Amino acid sequence: MSFPKFLVGMLGVLIAFAVTTYMMTHSFWMTVIQTLICAVVIQIGxxxxxxxxxxxxxxxxxxxxVSSSGDEASQEPSQPFNTSATKTP
Known part of the structure; x- marks a missing residue:
């Protein structure tokens, strides 16, 4: 999943969570604190x-x-980039 899709989804979930929390507690500050905690938990996930x-x-x-070569010792280490500095003569 791309980050923009995740961000839109996370904002939707946080808005729904905030509205629900406010309706249950009728406390603005409790809603803010619980929504911030929810945002941190979502980010950790x-x-x-x-x-x-x-x-x-x-x-x-x-x-x-390993399965393509069969022999680990004969295998060259892979290079992260294919540039002139990493090519062997």
């Missing part, structure tokens, strides 16, 4: 999900490299 996806992709790529 988003960070954890992105971290999980990156780690999963990294392990998939490592598995593909």
């Amino acid at each position: 988003y960070f954890g999900a992105i971290l999980f996806l990156v780690m999963r992709e990294k392990s998939r790529n490592a598995g593909k490299q």
Whole structure:
């Protein structure tokens, strides 16, 4: 999920949460505090999900490299960028 989609979704959830909290508590300050806590929890969840996806992709790529060559010792280390500085003669 792209960040702009996440941001729009998060703002929608926070607005709905704030309205619901205000209707239940009738306290502006309690609504603000609980909505900020909710925003932090959502951000932590988003960070954890992105971290999980990156780690999963990294392990998939490592598995593909090992299975494609069969021999780990003969495999050259992969270069992150294909530039003239990283090319071997």
